[in-house]
Amino acid sequence: MCALSMPQQTKRPVSFRLTALAITLGSLSCHPAIAQQQQDRELQRSIEVINVTATRQTENLQDVPIAITALSASELEKMQIMDLGDLESHIPNLNLHVGDASNAVIYIRGVGQIDSISFNDPGVGVYLDDVYMGRVQGSFLDVVDPQQIEVLRGPQGTLYGRNTIGGAVKFTSARPGQETEGYVGLNLGNYNQRGLKASLSGPLIEDRLAGRFAIAKTDRDGYADNLFDEKEDYDKDSLAWRGSLLYTPSEQFNAYLVIDGSDNSPDRSRTPHRETPIYSVVSGDYRKPGSDPFTVNANYNDLEQLETRGAALTLEYQLGNITLKSISAYREMEYRTHLDLDGTPDSSFGIYNFEDQHQVSQELQLLYRTDNLSLVSGLYYFNEDDLTFGGAVAPDFFVPLGDDVFLPFPVINAGERDQQNTSRAIYANLNMDLTDDLGLTLGARYTKEKKQVVSAGEEFAGTGIDSAEQMEAAFGTGVGYGQTGFSAEQQWSNFSPKLVLDYKASADTLIYASASKGFKSGGFNGRLTSFAQPFDPETLWSYEIGSKSLLNQQNVRLNLAAFYNDYKNFQLSRFSIDADTGAFLSLFENAGKATIYGGEMELSAVISDALTLNLNAGYLGGGYDELIGDFEQEVSDQRELVNAPKWNGRAALEYWFNSVTSGSLSLNASVSYRSKTYLTVSSSEILAQGGYSLMDLSLNYLSDQDWQASLYINNLTDKRYRHHAFDLSASPGVQLGYYGAPRTFGVNFTYRF
Template sequence: LAETGTYNVNRLTQLQPSLQFYSTNPRNSAANIRGLGAPFGLTNDGIEQGVGIYVDQVYNARIAAATFDFTDIERIEVLRGPQGTLYGKNTTAGAINVISRAPSFTPEARVELTGGNYDFFQGKASVSGPLVADTLALRLSASITTRRGTIYNTRLNEYQNSQDNQSVRGQLLWHATPTLDLTLYGDFNRQNPDCCVQYYARVGATQRPTNRQYAALTAAQNYAVPSTNSFDRVTDLDTQPIARQKIGGTSLVANLDLGGATVTSVSAYRFWDWVPNSDRDYIGLPVTTVSANTSQQYQVSQELRVASNGTRKIDYVAGLFYFHQIVDVQGLQVQGPAASKYLLAPSTNPAADSNNPAVLNGLTQTVTSSLHNTSAAGFGTLTWHVTDAFSIAPGIRVNYDKKDAGYVAVITTGTGATLNCSAAAQANTVVKDQCGVLAPQAYTPHLSKWNVSGDVTAAYTVTPDIHAYATYARSYKSAGVNLSGLPLDGNNDPILASATVKPEKVDHYELGLKTQLLDRRATVNLAAFWTNIFDYQATVNNSQYAVLRGYLSNAGQVRSRGIEVDSAFRPTRALNVYANGTYTDAKYVRFVDAPCPPELSGGTAQALTNGVPTGTTSPAGTAGGISPASCNISGQVLPGVSRWAASFGGEYDLPARLVGSDGQFYLGYDGSYRSHFSSNPSLSAYTNVRGYSLSDFRLGFKTARFNAFAWVRNAFDRNYYEVLATQSGSTGLVVGQPGDPRTVGGTVSKSF
């Protein structure tokens, strides 16, 4: 991890091709395994994540809380497929376990310093040793990462998408008795980068009238972006980006050895404070001048497990899990002086609303939302060793979830008046235009659900070096509530039936082989998987009221299937190589009321008869055409999933003696590849991200306690997008977030 520069979850995806991580800012992040986990491109506080993030056995409820830099890490485990019968929270797609180095009773210290272009600096240090011999040990660690941005803002005269992270962490290990160990953890992380910007990537035709698409809207205000090539890495966004967060908490892990079993208790408290601002119109016009959803999360959890020690005829794990989370959000969106001309229908009448900046200038939406989320479960797994070679391991989980939430959006005009969007009030055309941009709403969703899930694995050791297994799992992703606003009916009232979404039901099948060959100089692991998800929690619109894009609902069925290979080889003592690959076929099996792609959006709404769409619609990209009320995208690929992905590389070592120390010179290479993927909930020609490959090299000298190497990442300076998105309002503007350009630098580390 250290030599490959893998210091956060995002970089981990270049080593583990089954893992995908997408982030337009820390709050709007998603981790998926095998294409499953969270709806692509959507942040909604009211749903669970399908990929669990654990740090030293503590579950982190929000993916944003896992966007810290890895510091003093022993190892990272990426577990694929449903989890939940052995520990922690029920997760349907997998888990990422981060395990830090434990306190040591032998004094030790580590220092690592890295520098590179773009003013990159990273410093890490840790120290550990006994406070009381054989009884009390302490470990302290800290890190700092800074880098100027890779995107230059010509308007604000600064580099953006920078890095500015600091963290401290402490552990106290107490051997209280010969059979009882207690470890107290505490950590605090602060991040304050100038981040995160998305900007002009391309333009595609929609079904909006020509004079309301991007080219005409910008021409009407004499505006042009500084470059239409996003890989020039310049923008002129007029809103100062902010991505400030504080992450921290404390936990106590206790292990009591009872001889035949060990009892483990994990008690934890964690917090996440988020202060953002972003330019949500993605251009240098003051259309939306403020877009910020300040958020605070607090969580407490308690886990109690008992696990048998050693191999016997029947081994077992049984446990209880309790989790409570509070999320508070204070949202703010403010329209600017260019909003009227950009968002309202153009007119030649000087008195028309579109020519009057005051109609939308200062129009403000203030959102207050809250979530109280409680989850409790009992779980357990038995492993019956039928013979020395064959075992069967059934597991079960009984889960209870309760969510109580509230959402209130208040709209005020530029004069400070509270906006009323009743039918009578909208007889005034100014009010009608204002309500068409931002409308008030309030609702209080509640739900409580029980579910029972389980799995069974049959494992057979063919030879000491060949192990085969077969797994079936029935899992559930907890029910959710919509906390990003609801679609409105004809009276501008929220459609309350959309306030909650049902739990996902998962059927998962997996076959696998784990092998070590050629006198254990080769490791080759194979897995074939097939996962069906029913009531998939997806981004949809309502086929009857196609007035809001991007809220949650249950969408029929999704399927993900594929094959994975993980392999490592050491043909000689000097050379080791690895190759990991995955083929993933993930698609919507049934999704009949999905949001339409940009090229089929923005036109006159399709007629409805008794709530059923009728009449013909226009071909894609027909300006002023008729847009479908919704689209049936059954059979289309899931967004964010590459069919092919791989990581590969190796290292060649040459023994040498340098400055009186025995060590080795080495040359290392790490490559990754992923094929194209869709960056939109429904497949679009405009938001297809082309496949790309990345190559990293390193050259250095290391001993048992010292390592110094030079590195280059994205060595061939490949241009690629991490994500693409569309500007709201069906203008046809597609915005992107380019991946990092080529970076070069050096690292020196020393342990004592």
């Protein structure tokens, strides 16, 4: 199925001229376009037409009054987007990386969630083929056989299944079609990178049933060396697959079934680099940090397994201007890991987490559309059961007594949490033309959410049990001691409205202003087992103005947005110490409120027949208005927003060599920049990442004979930069940094048939 299509007639159609650049980009994702590309190679290049489904209907990007960035399959391939983390520099005001426990850490406009534990909901929703993914584990997706990826900035609730307070990342996989086509791709690179991808699509019953299957396998050695066992750390071993069937018995009805799975089983979990000294009970002295962030010395990083499975069935029936749609989905995730959070060969602070999660969701939609009015409305149900078993394996743990005196205090414990989350909602989004040029959008959502948790804990130090797996087998049998536990439940309701005015200033310029409310559910601190510590929902009012323009005879696309967020009751995870006992505390609280404002710019321009420019920039301002820290102290003037660099942006040039006669050859060069970023709630200056730039290069060749190849270098200057961190300076007294990928290079080869 070709990912590039002619622009559809929307409520305010914009005329576009499809030229050779758009055809060339489309040819990377659909075989029939290769012939067209050969015929039209000499035509002048122009801006690619992008159709999006952000409003649950297919519309031209420039006609949608939402801050949204969309990348087609061809752009994702050309930009070497291998996983969601590679999107970060391509979207203004987006922070997206993998966390300490294979979790997706996503912040949009300074709103997100850094914690990897399952008791709290994501601040930014990830959707896979319109299905909300309930846990951050399993949400850091590999980009396998996409149709496109859309990133929506700001609260989403009147168009999507689950409330997302910060925004949404929407991954749409390529659909099967009635024309037989496929591809096989090979990736080879440094660190012994080996990747294989393949896809096959075509008719199973002519004009009625089509199928598609895609698979991707990736292996890579580790970026870091572990001195403890002389093995490598931060390696990769993943397998992802997806199968789909599209049944179209008539023009009015279709059924779309997608089944997917993934298995990520590297040899080691990801070990952080120690940025500060830590006391060692074993040696009786401090262990100093090393200078190389890709050299670690850790003994508890020997397990990392993440498996996901999912199925979604979408039924769609069209009756005149009305479309009825049902989206039924089931997903499950299993995660097991050992995490070394002392960064030493001692067993000072090893953490383990075993999690089994499954979710079901059902969404019923009614869509109505005429020339001057469109309605998206729906009922949504979501139920999730998450069973987590976790704790510490820390026989070398200690308690500081002051004056460099430390008391050995072995900790070997376990906690089990069974949590059920239920969400029900009704929503509607009505868009109407008030005049030929003025449009109004009214949206509303009412949500009821309920969380039930049963939690229990035991101590095992001194019992002869000294491993997570032994504790898992012995838990609840009476071997442990100091049993704690509680059960609790709570529910919340919320009304979230939305108002948008948009004005067509000219045939090629749209101006809009919006106000919308976001909501994220409350819950219970899942690290505690002795008592229930509830936290309240977050709320956010977002005010935005923006414009979308095509300039210079539609050879320049310029989209601008400015926003102001009033953020209340935000949920923060932090680590502290009990002033009376010296015990380690893991807290999750509603810490206060914040004001966040900023702006965004996205520019695509055809400078000449051979040169194009892509530029984006983001600015974030504001900060905490109120923040309660340790011992109930107000510390807002001492803290900075997490994952909210003041400036971020990317500039990319693409040059096409016109002298190539048997294909197309282009050179892509880009540089991205992020200013100083605070990675922890504590605003640790040691862990804060100073401003830095990354440079990428690629040389891409598209043959007339159905194949293409590219050479690439990412992080050309081999910059060392932190993108995730833990401040455990309260206890056990160490600060830890997780680093982004070093310089990588390789070759991609794809054959299409």
